[in-house]
Amino acid sequence: MYRFAERLAPWLAILCVLTLAAGLYLGLVVAPADYEQGDSYRIIYIHVPAAWMSMFVYMVMATSSAVFLIWRLKIADIVAVASAPIGAAFTAVALLTGSFWGKPMWGTWWIWDARLTSELLLLFLYLGYLALRGALESPQSASKAAAILAIVGVVNIPIIHFSVEWWNTLHQPASITKFDKPSMHISMLRPLLLMVLAFQLLYFHNLMVRVRALILQRENRASWVAELAEKNHV
Amino acid sequence: MSSSATLMLEAQGIQIWRGEHLIIDDVSVSVPASSIVQIQGSNGSGKTTLLRALVGLAEIDEGQLFWQGEPMTRVRDEFYASLLYLGHKPGITAGLTPYENLMALCPEIVANQTVEKETRKWVLAVLTQLGIGDRIDLPSVALSAGQQRRVALARLTLQQATLWVLDEPLTSLDAEGQRWVKQQIQQHVATGGSVVFTTHQPIEFDDETVITLSLAQPS
Amino acid sequence: MTSKKKEGPVNTGEFPSKQTVEFARGQRHDASAGHLCLRFFQRDLRLAVRSTGQWLNPLLFFVIVVSLFPLGIGPGPATLATIAPGVLWVSALLAMMLSLDSIFAHDYRDGTLEQMVVSGNPVSVMVIGKVMAHWVTSGLPLVLLSPLLGLMMQLPSAAYLTLVVSLLLGTLSLSFIGAIGAALTVSINQGGVLLSLLVLPLTVPVLIFGSSAVSAVASGLEASAHLSLLAAIATLSASLAPIAIAGAIRIGVAASR
Numbered sequence: 001m002y003r004f005a006e007r008l009a010p011w012l013a014i015l016c017v018l019t020l021a022a023g024l025y026l027g028l029v030v031a032p033a034d035y036e037q038g039d040s041y042r043i044i045y046i047h048v049p050a051a052w053m054s055m056f057v058y059m060v061m062a063t064s065s066a067v068f069l070i071w072r073l074k075i076a077d078i079v080a081v082a083s084a085p086i087g088a089a090f091t092a093v094a095l096l097t098g099s100f101w102g103k104p105m106w107g108t109w110w111i112w113d114a115r116l117t118s119e120l121l122l123l124f125l126y127l128g129y130l131a132l133r134g135a136l137e138s139p140q141s142a143s144k145a146a147a148i149l150a151i152v153g154v155v156n157i158p159i160i161h162f163s164v165e166w167w168n169t170l171h172q173p174a175s176i177t178k179f180d181k182p183s184m185h186i187s188m189l190r191p192l193l194l195m196v197l198a199f200q201l202l203y204f205h206n207l208m209v210r211v212r213a214l215i216l217q218r219e220n221r222a223s224w225v226a227e228l229a230e231k232n233h234v
Numbered sequence: 235m236s237s238s239a240t241l242m243l244e245a246q247g248i249q250i251w252r253g254e255h256l257i258i259d260d261v262s263v264s265v266p267a268s269s270i271v272q273i274q275g276s277n278g279s280g281k282t283t284l285l286r287a288l289v290g291l292a293e294i295d296e297g298q299l300f301w302q303g304e305p306m307t308r309v310r311d312e313f314y315a316s317l318l319y320l321g322h323k324p325g326i327t328a329g330l331t332p333y334e335n336l337m338a339l340c341p342e343i344v345a346n347q348t349v350e351k352e353t354r355k356w357v358l359a360v361l362t363q364l365g366i367g368d369r370i371d372l373p374s375v376a377l378s379a380g381q382q383r384r385v386a387l388a389r390l391t392l393q394q395a396t397l398w399v400l401d402e403p404l405t406s407l408d409a410e411g412q413r414w415v416k417q418q419i420q421q422h423v424a425t426g427g428s429v430v431f432t433t434h435q436p437i438e439f440d441d442e443t444v445i446t447l448s449l450a451q452p453s
Numbered sequence: 454m455t456s457k458k459k460e461g462p463v464n465t466g467e468f469p470s471k472q473t474v475e476f477a478r479g480q481r482h483d484a485s486a487g488h489l490c491l492r493f494f495q496r497d498l499r500l501a502v503r504s505t506g507q508w509l510n511p512l513l514f515f516v517i518v519v520s521l522f523p524l525g526i527g528p529g530p531a532t533l534a535t536i537a538p539g540v541l542w543v544s545a546l547l548a549m550m551l552s553l554d555s556i557f558a559h560d561y562r563d564g565t566l567e568q569m570v571v572s573g574n575p576v577s578v579m580v581i582g583k584v585m586a587h588w589v590t591s592g593l594p595l596v597l598l599s600p601l602l603g604l605m606m607q608l609p610s611a612a613y614l615t616l617v618v619s620l621l622l623g624t625l626s627l628s629f630i631g632a633i634g635a636a637l638t639v640s641i642n643q644g645g646v647l648l649s650l651l652v653l654p655l656t657v658p659v660l661i662f663g664s665s666a667v668s669a670v671a672s673g674l675e676a677s678a679h680l681s682l683l684a685a686i687a688t689l690s691a692s693l694a695p696i697a698i699a700g701a702i703r704i705g706v707a708a709s710r
Contacts, residue, residue, distance in 0.1 A: 069700075124654040131650055135641045139253060140293050141708035145637045148700050149651060152633055155693065156655050159686065163658035167665065220254075286707075289571055293707055314573025323564025329500040338496055339568060373503070 001075050002215045009208040016201035023198050027191030040104040045191060047097035049199035050090045051115070054122055055157075057087030057203060061129075062154035065147035075211075077143045078218070080150065081133070082210035086203055088126035094119050114168040118161050125153045139218075240267050242302060242397055242428045243288065243313075249296035250283055257283050260297075263430070263447060265397070268423050270439060271430045275449030281432040282322060282401055284449065288430065289319045289399050318395035320403065324386035328375035332366065332385040333357055335374060339386075340393040360388045364414065380406040387411075390418045398422060400431035486578045493582030501590040507555055508590040515548035515595050519602045530607045537606035538616070538667035542660055544602075545595050545620055546627065550649045552591035553631040556583060557702065561639045566706050576699035581691075584632045584698070592624030612671040615680070622683040623663040629687075629694035630655050636701035640708040659686055 027045040061083045068076035098116050099109050110116075129149055136142035219225050243265040250258040257280040265271050275281045286292035288299065290310065299306035301313040326335050336357055361367045364384040366377070374382060383406050390398065398419070404412045419429050420439060436446060501507050522540045523533060560566045569579055599620050600613050608616065634652035638644030666679030 121654050121657055124650075128651040128654065131647055132637060135638070135644070135647055136708060137253075138708050141640065141704045144704045145701060148633075148697050148704070149637060152655065152697050156658075159658045160654070163661040167661045291567060291570065291706055311573050314571055317571060317573070319567070319571045321564055321567055323562070323567060325564035325568040327500065327559070327563055327565055329503050329559075330496070334496075334499075338492070 002212060005208040005212045005215075009205060009212070012201055012205035012208060016198055016205050019194055019198035019201060023191050023194035025191075026187075026194060031188045031191055032185070040101065043097050043101045045195045047094055047101055048192060049196045050094035050097060051119060052196055053199045053203055054087055054091035054094050054119065056200075057083050057090060058122065058125070058150075058154065058157065061087060062150045065150040069144065069147050069151070074218070075215075077147065078211055078214045079207065080147065081143070082207050082214055084126060084129055084133070086206050086210070088123065088130065090199075090203070091119060091123040091126055095123060112168060114164050117168065118164045121160055121164070122157070125157075129153070241265065241300070242267050243430070244300040244303075245288060245297065246300070247297040248284065248287060248294055250280070250287060250292065251295050252283075258287070258449075261447075261449070262297075263288065264445075265428050265430055267428055268426050269428050270419060270423055270444045271428070272436060272444060272446045273430065273432045273449060274434065274436055274446055275432075276434060279449040281434075281449050285399060285401050285430070285432050286321070289317060290314075291319075291321070313397075316396040317399060318389060318393050318397070319399045320386055320389070321401050324382050326374050326377075326382045326385050328373065330374060331371050332361060332374055332377070332388075333370045335385060336388060336392060340389055357388070357392065360391045361385070364388055364411065380408075380411075383407065384411060387415060387418075390415070390422070396427055398427065398429045398431070400429065402433060403431050404433065404437065486575070489574055489578050490582040490585075493579045494586045495582075497583050497586030498589065501586065507552070508594055511548040511552040511591055512594045512598060514551055515544050515598065516602065518544040518547060519606065522606070534607040534609060534671070537603065537608040538612070538664045538671060540606060541599060541602060541608070541616065542620075542623070542664035542667070545599065545624065546653075546656060546660055548595055549591060549624060549627045549631060550652065552587070553635045553648060553652070554645050556587050556632055556635045557639045557705075558635075561705060561709070566639070566702055567709075570703060570706050576702055577695040580632065580636075580698045580702065581695050584628050584695070587632065588625055588628040592620075592628055595624060596620045608667075609671045611673070612667050615670040615676050616667050618680060619663040619666045619676075619683055622680065622687045623659045626659050626683070626687045626690045627656055629690040629698075630659070633694055633697045633701060636698045636705060639702065639705035659683065662686070 023045065028042055031042070061080045064076040064079040064083070067073055068080065095116065098119065102111050102113075102116075103109055129146055132149055133142050133146045136145055216225055216228075241264055243263070245261070245263040248258050248261045248263070249256070261284060263271065263273075263284075273281045273284060283292050287294050290299075290306070290313075301309045306313060325339060326332075327338070330338065333354065337353075358367055358370055361370055361384075364387065366381050366384050369377060369381065374385065377385065387403065387407075403415050403419075407415065416437065416439065419431075422429060519540060522536065526532060526536070557566060560569075569576055596617055599616055603613055603616055631648075631652050634648045634655075637651065638648045641647060662679045662682045666676040666683065669676045669679060
């Protein structure tokens with residue numbers, strides 16, 4: 001797994017930079033300005049992918065937590081730990097950019113719109129997960145307790161989403177789900193999809209780097225780690 | 235050494251890490267039927283951890299547990315049904331009286347006695363032997379640590395279990411209490427039961443085959 | 454220590470001696486699940502009755518927090534009536550959080566949780582009894598007191614029944630959801646704040662449906678949809694949470710030294 005992560009990481013990095021560059025170029029330069037929002041809409045090229053990733057990473061976390069609890073696969077736990085801060089960062093980015101987007105659109109930095117509120121609650125879930133991990137001394141129990149929390153969280157997320165939508169029915173319809181009848185022009189959509197891909201790659205690259213570091217940290221008593229350390233020193 | 239058929243509990247190659255520290259390094263324990271196993275070691279030698287691992291309360295990093303020859307993961311329920319575990323924490327709730335505590339901890343004594351009065355008489359007799367018969371209806375919060383310990387130890391007579399796993403059973407007991415516990419252990423072994431316990435000082439038993447396992451701090 | 458009677462054999466004739474009883478496997482499994490659950494329910498209820506603070510303190514907290522709102526916002530009846538459903542619900546939620554710590558903390562410290570795990574009985578069944586006892590001692594008093602506080606908050610009279618029903622269903626869910634957090638943080642010293650941090654985001658749906666049910670009725674609308682959603686959440690949490698709680702307890706017990 002360590003070797004796999006080591007080999008994969010640079011490729012992911014290169015791909016990520018390429019798609020990121022292409023996405024940003026198409027999004028910021030090529031795509032036309034919105035006739036209502038002008039150039040300020042362009043922040044969706046960060047906001048939407050970040051919001052997507054915040055959900056996606058939580059799903060990865062919960063899935064690997066379940067795998068860890070059921071099959072006792074240590075690597076699944078490592079993936080979950082490695083994902084949590086990345087997911088929290090994506091959530092924070094989504095919240096921040098949402099707020100920046102809100103200023104020109106609604107004239108205020110924060111509005112209790114359903115999606116922003118859900119994002120905020122998701123951030124709380126991430127922070128709770130990280131806090132629980134930090135609070136438990138024994139690494140074994142921290143892993144398992146956090147895994148249970150992640151699964152409880154993922155069961156709750158749809159209910160939270162539903163309740164927040166209910167609570168605030170005055171929100172924009174989701175802007176990306178209607179592929180059959182696009183509400184966005186193709187020239188705006190293409191960079192958005194590219195950016196989503198770029199964010200995915202960014203996540204996987206980050207994940208690989210963090211997974212490598214965590215494997216080294218956890219297996220520091222294994223002989224192969226010692227060999228590796230020796231080799232790199234010479 | 236007895237053949238594996240008569241082994242009650244068996245632990246093979248147990249290794250336990252706590253974070254960066256190796257607590258138990260490759261320890262094997264065999265508990266045959268009708269035997270006493272002393273786990274001896276100084277403070278910090280990991281004897282409590284080993285004991286907790288034997289009853290599934292601490293996680294094992296390497297090694298395997300067997301109950302009557304079967305892997306523990308498959309027969310955990312049967313194992314627990316035959317186990318009496320007295321840990322470092324006595325399991326005595328402060329808000330309940332000794333009688334209520336014992337009724338909560340060993341519910342099967344109710345099933346054995348058809349009339350509650352009989353049960354009470356029995357529990358009272360055992361607590362009297364332990365010198366705390368007059369405390370049977372006092373809230374346990376009014377009991378000293380040693381007295382709470384005695385309430386928990388009353389389970390040795392009240393509860394039916396093939397295997398006793400006891401963590402430092404003689405701590406905070408006076409000479410008489412210690413004699414009582416030793417007597418219980420010998421009687422239990424005489425009737426086919428097994429006892430595993432930890433101690434930092436070896437306990438002398440009259441004529442039993444006592445297996446002593448000395449734990450040293452892993453390097 | 455009192456003086457002891459003479460040392461003698463443990464079992465004298467009239468008591469069933471261990472020698473006569475065959476060591477039967479699985480003897481402890483005779484108790485049915487319902488019986489097991491009931492045993493822990495009664496035990497915890499008895500404990501709560503004996504320690505008044507355990508159920509009274511959260512109740513007082515509820516009253517005090519609700520009384521703070523008119524002081525902080527102003528006594529205008531119209532304003533109070535508008536915010537009443539939210540204030541009552543948020544205060545009840547916080548009072549429940551306050552009481553959660555006590556579900557497992559004592560049992561962890563005195564070793565009862567360990568004994569539950571090694572008893573071989575299903576932990577998830579035992580915790581249902583404990584959580585129900587928590588609800589009866591912590592949730593139910595809040596529900597019963599809520600009409601009085603509604604009065605103080607100028608809640609329109611039509612909304613009282615909905616307030617009580619929504620809190621009844623909501624506090625039940627909160628007990629079960631909160632018990633997951635209590636079990637996860639059981640081995641942590643001063644886990645109270647962390648417990649709230651973990652549990653509060655999960656309770657958002659209960660809060661939303663509960664307070665909006667009361668608001669809806671207060672402004673002359675129907676609340677049956679809200680209440681059935683609350684009932685659904687209560688059912689879901691009562692059936693799924695015990696599994697998570699049991700898992701968390703096993704982990705918490707293994708984390709102790």
